[in-house]
Amino acid sequence: MRSESGMSPIWKIHGTDAHAMTLRLLDACQACRLVPDGGSVALKPNLVLASAPEDGAVTHPGVASGCIEYFRTHGIHDISVIESSWIGDKTMRALRASGIGQACEEHGVPFFDLKRDETVTVSTAIGNMAVCRRAIEADLLVDLPVLKGHCQTRMTCALKNLKGCIPDREKRRFHALGLAEPIAALGAALRPGLVVVDSICGDLCFEEGGTPVRTNTMLAGFDAVQMDAYARSLMGLAPGEVPYIELAERYGAGRARWDEGDLVMLNEPFEATEYGRQGGTVARLTSHVHEREACSACFASLVRALYVTRRGRDQEMFIGQGWRKEAPDGLGIGNCCRGATSCVPGCPPTAEAIARRLR
Ligand code: SF4
Missing domain, CATH: 3.40.50.11440 (LarA, N-terminal domain)
Known part of the structure; x- marks a missing residue:
């Protein structure tokens, strides 16, 4: 095949x-x-x-x-x-x-x-x-x-x-x-x-x-x-x-x-929005991220990109289905956040795509 x-x-x-x-x-x-x-x-x-x-x-x-x-x-x-x-x-x-x-x-x-x-x-x-x-x-x-x-x-x-x-x-x-x-x-x-x-x-x-x-x-x-x-x-x-x-x-x-x-x-990724426990490293990496009803795959892509680049701490980030009808001032992650000032598209975007933007 x-x-x-x-x-x-x-x-x-x-x-x-x-x-x-x-x-x-x-x-x-x-x-x-x-x-x-x-x-x-x-x-x-x-x-x-x-x-x-x-x-x-x-x-x-x-x-x-x-x-x-x-x-x-x-x-x-x-x-x-x-x-x-x-x-x-x-x-x-x-x-x-x-x-x-x-x-x-x-x-x-x-x-x-x-x-x-x-x-x-x-x-x-x-x-x-x-x-x-x-x-x-x-x-x-x-x-x-x-x-x-x-x-x-x-x-x-x-x-x-x-x-x-x-x-x-x-x-x-x-x-x-x-x-x-x-x-x-x-x-x-x-x-x-x-x-x-x-x-x-x-x-x-x-x-x-x-x-x-x-x-x-x-x-x-x-x-x-x-x-x-x-x-x-x-x-x-x-x-x-x-x-x-x-x-x-x-x-x-x-x-x-x-x-x-x-x-x-x-x-679709939104068929899996359940989060497990997030350790201290993940919480630290995402302290500036505004998350509303994000799918697990989307959130994980962002966490991995933040981890490998060690960048992005200086800007507000938005992720999740809860931002669909809004236009937040910052970087949106995924198609749900297309209304943000700028956006990494995808549903979900790969961590590589997010990392490229952060770099
Ligand atoms: S863009 Fe992200 S949060 Fe929105 S539906 Fe797709 S995977 Fe879920």
């Missing part, structure tokens, strides 16, 4: 029910067609450490349960969940804390801790690499990342989530190699057939969470590199600020481009 640009479509949905959103995304992209007759599906969530999804680090259990229900309904029964958490934590602890362990039990789906898996040596653009056998041998590898910030690579999404498919010794080597090249090479070696991004609640700055921002959005697509290119714009980062994305394209992992025509919107 291709969009007019020849790229994979990116399906996008807003909401708060991860299970239901996942079902709609997989239905829209006809994910069952990606599995050959009698084939296996391996779901690869982000369980980087023992944490609850509300902290902004790990994949919501509803994403896993939605995938399981979808594939089962379509007659696909060889389903497993695979992951290896970061070196500082035990995968099984992370599995329990995330709620995905319970989802596996309830659906009778096996979970495999990849820290204990056999490895195979794979030839990549940067030399041989040890990769866990279950990730390589699945007929369909489904990448289920959380879109969030990262203190070294600026962001983590589809490509970096694959780092949970290698043994700990290889993870150490990745850091010694500076992360960008090995992440890109691993993306080309694994090439997941389907990516479902949990951007319901991702952290602003750290892969381990602690500064969660409610975005209430999910995405699905077939190209992990394209997905990361789009995700980068949602984080407010410019091309070039996450070098492993372009490197991954060069290594043959996918295409590092997207345009508006690739987006397939399954609903």
